[in-house]
Amino acid sequence: MESARVLTLAREVGFDDAGIAPVALPQHEDDLNAWLAAGHHASMAWLERNAEVRVDLRARFPWAKSVVVVLRSYRPDPESTPAHGLSRFVSSYARGTDYHDVLTPRLEGLGERLRAEVPDLDFHAYVDTGPVLERQLAVAAGLGWQGNNTLLLNALHGSRFFLGVLITSLDLAPTPARVGSCGSCRACQPACPTGAFVAPGVLDAGRCISYLTIEHRGPIPRSIRPAMGQWLFGCDLCQTSCPFEVGASAGVAEPAFHADNAVLGITLPELLRLDDEAFRARFRRTPLWRPKRVGLLRNALIVVGNGEHFDCLPPAVELLRDSSEVVREAASWALARLFSAGSQNTRDVIDALVAARNDEVVDWVADGMDEDLARLHGV
Ligand code: B12
Ligand code: SF4
Ligand code: SF4
Numbered sequence: 573m574e575s576a577r578v579l580t581l582a583r584e585v586g587f588d589d590a591g592i593a594p595v596a597l598p599q600h601e602d603d604l605n606a607w608l609a610a611g612h613h614a615s616m617a618w619l620e621r622n623a624e625v626r627v628d629l630r631a632r633f634p635w636a637k638s639v640v641v642v643l644r645s646y647r648p649d650p651e652s653t654p655a656h657g658l659s660r661f662v663s664s665y666a667r668g669t670d671y672h673d674v675l676t677p678r679l680e681g682l683g684e685r686l687r688a689e690v691p692d693l694d695f696h697a698y699v700d701t702g703p704v705l706e707r708q709l710a711v712a713a714g715l716g717w718q719g720n721n722t723l724l725l726n727a728l729h730g731s732r733f734f735l736g737v738l739i740t741s742l743d744l745a746p747t748p749a750r751v752g753s754c755g756s757c758r759a760c761q762p763a764c765p766t767g768a769f770v771a772p773g774v775l776d777a778g779r780c781i782s783y784l785t786i787e788h789r790g791p792i793p794r795s796i797r798p799a800m801g802q803w804l805f806g807c808d809l810c811q812t813s814c815p816f817e818v819g820a821s822a823g824v825a826e827p828a829f830h831a832d833n834a835v836l837g838i839t840l841p842e843l844l845r846l847d848d849e850a851f852r853a854r855f856r857r858t859p860l861w862r863p864k865r866v867g868l869l870r871n872a873l874i875v876v877g878n879g880e881h882f883d884c885l886p887p888a889v890e891l892l893r894d895s896s897e898v899v900r901e902a903a904s905w906a907l908a909r910l911f912s913a914g915s916q917n918t919r920d921v922i923d924a925l926v927a928a929r930n931d932e933v934v935d936w937v938a939d940g941m942d943e944d945l946a947r948l949h950g951v
Contacts, residue, residue: 573686573689573690573742573744574744575592575744575745575747577689578590578592578640578686578742578744579591579592579747581682581685581686582640582642582682584685585678585681585682585685586644586678586826587642587643587644587678587682587736588643588644588645588729588733589642589643589715589726589728589729590640590641590642590643590713590715591640591641591710591713591714591715591746591747592638592639592640592641592713592744592745592746592747593638593639593641593709593710593712593713593737593746593747594638594639594712594746595628595629595630595633595636595637595638595639595739596627596628596629596630597626597627597628597705597708597709597712598627598628600626600627600705600708601623601627604623604626604627604705605623607774608620608623610770610776611778612770612774612775612776612777612778613777614776614777614778614783614787614788615778615787615788615789616777616783616787621703622703625703625704626703626704626705627705629704629739632703633694633696633739635694635741636694636739636740636741637740637741637742637743637744638740638742638743638744638746639709639713639737639738639739639740640682640713640737640738640740640744641706641709641710641712641713641715641735641736641737641738642675642679642682642735642736642737642738643710643715643724643726643729643733643734643735644671644675644733644734644736644826645729645732645733646664646665646668646671646732646733646734646829647664647729647730647732647733647820648664648667648732648829648830648831649830656837657831657833657836657837657838657839658804658836658837658838658839658840658843659831659833659836660802661802661803661804661805661840661875662804662805662806662831662836662860663782663803663805663806663807663808664732664808665732665734665806665808665829665859666805666806666858666859666860667829667830667831667832667836668827668828668829668830668831668832669828669829669832669858670857670858670859671699671700671734671829671859672699672700672701673857674826674828674829675699675734675736676697676699676736679697679699679736679738680697682697682738683695683696683697683738683740686740686742690742692741693740693741693742694740694741695738695739695740695741696738696739697736697737697738697739698736698737698739699734699735699736699737700734700735700736702737704737706724706735706736706737707722707723707724707735709737710724710735711724711749712746712749713746713747714746714747714748714749714750715735715747715750716729716750716752717750717752717753717754718773719731719754719760719773719814719816720754720757720758720760720761720769720772720773721760721769721810721811721814722769722773722774722775723810723811725752725754725814725816726752726816727750727752727816728820729820730811730814730816730817730818730819730820731811731814731816731817732808732811732817732820754772757814757815758772759813759814759815760809760810760811760813760814763809763810763812763813764780764809764810765781765799765800765801765809766779766780766781766784766796766799766800767779767799768780768781769810779796780807781800781801781803781806781807782806782807784796784800785800785803785804785805785806785807785863785867785871786805786806786862786863786867787862787863788867789863789867790898791870791898791901791902791936791940792870792874792902794905794940794943797874797877797878797905798878800874800875800878801875801878802875802878802879803871803875804868804871804872804875805859805860805863805868805871832858835854835855835858835860838854839883840872840875840876840881840883840884841883841884841886841887843868843869843872844869844872844873844876844884844887844888844890844891845887845890846865846869847865848865851864851865851868852865855868866896866898866899867898869891869894869896869899869902870898870899870902873888873891873899873902873903873905873906874902874905874906876888876906876909876910877905877906877907877908877909877910878909880910881910882910884906884910885907885910885917885921888903888906888907888910889903889907889920889921889924891903892904892907892924892925892927892928893928893931897933897934897936897937900928900933900937901936901937901940901941904925904928904937904940904941904944905940905944907921907924907925907944907948908921908925908943908944908945908947908948911948912947912948918948921948922945922948922949925941925944925945925948926945928941929941929942929945
């Protein structure tokens with residue numbers, strides 16, 4: 573089979589672009605190990621596992637001879653993004669159907685189309701979840717270059733697209749590399765509000781809002797919360813600040829990735845009032861399920877504390893007594909940020925916080941509440 577035929581089929585099944593990469597990337601082994609050794613993967617211990625597979629897929633798939641790398645845009649169609657509800661607080665990649673659910677069956681479908689033409693074909697599809705350096709494979713497949721924001725950039729599509737890899741037993745020639753680079757641009761570096769880039773092209777995931785709001789469990793360090801701004805889930809800033817993203821001309825996302833009003837069409841106070849059952853019913857089959865109720869409410873309370881969301885006062889006070897310590901401490905922080913010392917209504921907030929502080933709370937929650945009470949008292 574010719575590479576060109578594979579790429580035609582990839583477009584036919586619904587990908588915007590595709591290329592062929594080799595199965596081994598030994599040139600990235602040292603950099604990967606250096607990144608892990610520096611602890612830039614924070615609590616994502618799963619990134620330490622299967623290092624040998626990440627740099628050579630034959631360690632898991634001995635029959636592998638080539639990798640078909642595919643790309644599908646999720647750039648939001650402004651017409652489809654409702655201004656109300658939660659969607660303005662959610663990264664553009666996560667406002668619709670979970671991309672794993674959309675793209676994994678599509679990529680497997682591509683494998684079946686190939687098998688129809690090459691009956692003894694072996695293949696395996698990964699979208700995001702495998703021990704694979706997807707962006708490095710995409711560069712090797714000629715789909716673009718790795719930008720200083722660490723993402724794959726493509727002159728036509730910008731960077732707001734998903735990648736997927738189909739590992740195959742087909743002996744295909746890699747697609748020639750495409751020319752492209754960030755040149756002297758560094759716009760994404762200062763655009764990151766939490767200073768997550770330790771150098772251009774090197775991300776400290778532990779400081780990235782995407783990691784903090786989606787992958788991190790437990791309380792988010794207080795020192796970083798103010799910089800997280802109004803992001804409830806994920807963050808777009810190192811992409812929307814990029815000239816290649818702004819100038820991208822191709823690939824409006826498919827309807828499945830448009831903002832889903834049935835999920836996101838609630839207000840912040842309504843989100844804060846969801847109990848476990850209501851949370852499950854609304855978010856179970858969406859990207860926002862990953863941090864679960866505790867993580868998403870923790871994030872929402874940080875949004876509240878960073879904005880003038882005074883309509884969230886009543887549910888935030890109720891959350892001072894939530895069953896989760898993470899939520900209780902975040903509620904305390906949000907209330908102290910909403911009401912600075914001496915502002916109107918501070919009395920009620922102080923009373924609620926003192927009552928919550930008098931409950932039996934673990935040390936780190938008590939420390940946070942003491943700090944918040946001191947703030948409210950102007951000490
Ligand atoms: C873990 C992960 C994350 C982590 C870590 C991100 C990261 N940059 O690695 C977190 C949770 C933070 C994250 C966030 C996001 N992610 Co993510 N993520 C992944 C995942 C699962 C693995 C990535 C990985 O292997 N990282 C490991 C490190 C080692 O990779 P690296 O940054 O390229 O590291 C290299 C450099 O550090 C370099 N290096 C080391 N030392 C030095 C020194 C110098 C001087 C230089 C220049 C380089 C250098 O060498 C390393 C190895 O080559 C991939 C899917 C996959 N399987 O590949 C998706 C993936 C990368 N994510 C994706 C997306 C969409 C996002 C978000 C945009 C989501 C959002 N809007 O919130 C953000 C973007 C944040 C950002 N700027 O990266 C897409 C990216 C698509 C694209 N256009 O590139 C992917 C490919 C998922 C997919 N299938 O579509 N993600
Ligand atoms: S996603 Fe946001 S927090 Fe993470 S590196 Fe990009 S700009 Fe920084
Ligand atoms: S903003 Fe500039 S430096 Fe950053 S990824 Fe885009 S082109 Fe590269």
